[in-house]
Amino acid sequence: MIVNACARMARTADVIAAEHPAWSAHDFLVELAVRVAGIRRGPLAGLGLFLGGRARVKGGGFRTELQDRTAGQTRHFVGIARAVTILGPRRTEWLSVHVRRDAPESPDGRLTQLAVEFASGLLDSSLATRDAGEWIRTQVCG
Numbered sequence: 001m002i003v004n005a006c007a008r009m010a011r012t013a014d015v016i017a018a019e020h021p022a023w024s025a026h027d028f029l030v031e032l033a034v035r036v037a038g039i040r041r042g043p044l045a046g047l048g049l050f051l052g053g054r055a056r057v058k059g060g061g062f063r064t065e066l067q068d069r070t071a072g073q074t075r076h077f078v079g080i081a082r083a084v085t086i087l088g089p090r091r092t093e094w095l096s097v098h099v100r101r102d103a104p105e106s107p108d109g110r111l112t113q114l115a116v117e118f119a120s121g122l123l124d125s126s127l128a129t130r131d132a133g134e135w136i137r138t139q140v141c142g
Helices: 005-019 025-037 042-051 073-087 089-098 107-123 129-139
Strands: none
Touching: 005 025, 005 073, 005 129, 025 073, 025 107, 025 129, 073 089, 073 107, 089 107, 107 129
Protein backbone atom coordinates (compact mmCIF):
# COMPACT_ATOMS: atom_id res chain seq x y z
CA MET A 1 0.00 0.00 0.00
CA ILE A 2 1.32 3.41 -1.01
CA VAL A 3 1.17 5.96 1.78
CA ASN A 4 1.03 9.52 0.51
CA ALA A 5 -0.43 12.78 1.79
CA CYS A 6 -3.90 12.17 0.39
CA ALA A 7 -4.01 8.69 1.93
CA ARG A 8 -2.79 10.10 5.26
CA MET A 9 -5.52 12.77 5.13
CA ALA A 10 -8.15 10.05 4.54
CA ARG A 11 -6.68 7.97 7.37
CA THR A 12 -6.80 11.00 9.67
CA ALA A 13 -10.52 11.33 8.88
CA ASP A 14 -10.98 7.63 9.75
CA VAL A 15 -9.15 8.08 13.05
CA ILE A 16 -11.15 11.15 14.09
CA ALA A 17 -14.43 9.40 13.25
CA ALA A 18 -13.40 6.33 15.27
CA GLU A 19 -12.14 8.37 18.24
CA HIS A 20 -15.22 10.61 18.36
CA PRO A 21 -18.22 8.78 16.84
CA ALA A 22 -20.74 11.08 18.55
CA TRP A 23 -19.20 14.32 17.33
CA SER A 24 -21.16 16.59 15.05
CA ALA A 25 -20.01 17.08 11.47
CA HIS A 26 -18.95 20.59 12.40
CA ASP A 27 -16.71 19.35 15.22
CA PHE A 28 -15.34 16.64 12.93
CA LEU A 29 -14.38 19.22 10.28
CA VAL A 30 -12.82 21.48 12.90
CA GLU A 31 -10.63 18.62 14.14
CA LEU A 32 -9.70 17.53 10.62
CA ALA A 33 -8.57 21.09 9.90
CA VAL A 34 -6.49 21.16 13.10
CA ARG A 35 -4.77 17.84 12.43
CA VAL A 36 -4.18 18.20 8.69
CA ALA A 37 -3.81 21.94 8.15
CA GLY A 38 -2.94 23.44 11.53
CA ILE A 39 -6.05 25.64 11.49
CA ARG A 40 -6.96 26.68 15.00
CA ARG A 41 -10.19 26.02 16.84
CA GLY A 42 -12.39 28.77 18.22
CA PRO A 43 -12.72 32.43 17.36
CA LEU A 44 -9.29 32.63 15.70
CA ALA A 45 -10.21 29.98 13.12
CA GLY A 46 -11.19 32.64 10.58
CA LEU A 47 -7.81 34.31 10.98
CA GLY A 48 -6.12 30.93 10.61
CA LEU A 49 -8.00 30.32 7.39
CA PHE A 50 -7.04 33.74 6.07
CA LEU A 51 -3.39 33.10 6.89
CA GLY A 52 -3.57 29.63 5.36
CA GLY A 53 -2.71 27.51 8.39
CA ARG A 54 0.32 25.29 8.03
CA ALA A 55 0.35 21.98 6.25
CA ARG A 56 0.90 19.21 8.76
CA VAL A 57 0.34 16.54 6.12
CA LYS A 58 2.47 17.38 3.08
CA GLY A 59 2.85 15.69 -0.25
CA GLY A 60 0.83 14.34 -3.14
CA GLY A 61 -1.30 11.37 -4.01
CA PHE A 62 -4.21 13.30 -5.47
CA ARG A 63 -6.15 12.39 -8.61
CA THR A 64 -4.43 13.58 -11.78
CA GLU A 65 -6.96 16.32 -12.51
CA LEU A 66 -6.45 17.73 -8.98
CA GLN A 67 -2.65 17.84 -8.97
CA ASP A 68 -1.09 21.28 -8.91
CA ARG A 69 2.48 20.11 -8.22
CA THR A 70 2.58 21.54 -4.70
CA ALA A 71 2.90 19.78 -1.36
CA GLY A 72 0.05 21.75 0.27
CA GLN A 73 -3.04 20.24 -1.32
CA THR A 74 -4.17 18.59 1.90
CA ARG A 75 -4.14 22.03 3.53
CA HIS A 76 -6.13 23.44 0.61
CA PHE A 77 -8.75 20.67 0.78
CA VAL A 78 -9.38 20.76 4.53
CA GLY A 79 -9.04 24.55 4.65
CA ILE A 80 -11.85 24.91 2.12
CA ALA A 81 -13.92 22.31 3.97
CA ARG A 82 -13.37 24.22 7.22
CA ALA A 83 -14.28 27.51 5.53
CA VAL A 84 -17.66 26.00 4.64
CA THR A 85 -18.37 25.63 8.38
CA ILE A 86 -17.81 29.37 8.87
CA LEU A 87 -18.88 30.97 5.59
CA GLY A 88 -21.19 28.42 4.00
CA PRO A 89 -20.67 26.78 0.60
CA ARG A 90 -21.61 29.70 -1.68
CA ARG A 91 -19.40 32.31 -0.01
CA THR A 92 -16.54 29.83 0.21
CA GLU A 93 -16.80 29.09 -3.52
CA TRP A 94 -17.05 32.80 -4.35
CA LEU A 95 -13.95 33.63 -2.32
CA SER A 96 -12.05 30.78 -3.92
CA VAL A 97 -12.78 32.05 -7.42
CA HIS A 98 -12.70 35.83 -6.86
CA VAL A 99 -10.17 36.29 -4.07
CA ARG A 100 -7.90 33.24 -4.28
CA ARG A 101 -8.19 33.32 -8.10
CA ASP A 102 -8.74 29.56 -8.38
CA ALA A 103 -10.51 29.16 -11.72
CA PRO A 104 -13.18 26.44 -11.45
CA GLU A 105 -11.55 24.36 -14.23
CA SER A 106 -8.07 24.54 -12.65
CA PRO A 107 -6.74 21.78 -10.36
CA ASP A 108 -7.22 24.03 -7.32
CA GLY A 109 -10.72 24.98 -8.50
CA ARG A 110 -11.66 21.31 -8.85
CA LEU A 111 -10.19 20.55 -5.42
CA THR A 112 -12.21 23.43 -3.97
CA GLN A 113 -15.41 22.04 -5.49
CA LEU A 114 -14.73 18.62 -3.98
CA ALA A 115 -13.96 20.13 -0.58
CA VAL A 116 -17.21 22.12 -0.65
CA GLU A 117 -19.11 18.97 -1.67
CA PHE A 118 -17.41 17.00 1.12
CA ALA A 119 -18.14 19.54 3.85
CA SER A 120 -21.69 20.15 2.63
CA GLY A 121 -22.39 16.42 2.62
CA LEU A 122 -21.13 16.07 6.16
CA LEU A 123 -23.02 19.13 7.38
CA ASP A 124 -26.34 18.09 5.78
CA SER A 125 -25.86 14.48 6.98
CA SER A 126 -25.89 12.98 3.49
CA LEU A 127 -22.33 11.84 4.29
CA ALA A 128 -21.66 10.22 7.67
CA THR A 129 -18.42 11.12 9.44
CA ARG A 130 -17.60 7.39 9.62
CA ASP A 131 -17.58 7.36 5.79
CA ALA A 132 -15.53 10.54 5.34
CA GLY A 133 -12.17 8.81 4.96
CA GLU A 134 -13.48 6.48 2.28
CA TRP A 135 -15.11 9.43 0.47
CA ILE A 136 -11.72 11.17 0.39
CA ARG A 137 -10.01 8.03 -0.90
CA THR A 138 -12.52 7.52 -3.73
CA GLN A 139 -13.18 11.14 -4.73
CA VAL A 140 -9.89 12.92 -4.05
CA CYS A 141 -7.00 10.47 -3.92
CA GLY A 142 -5.36 9.02 -7.03
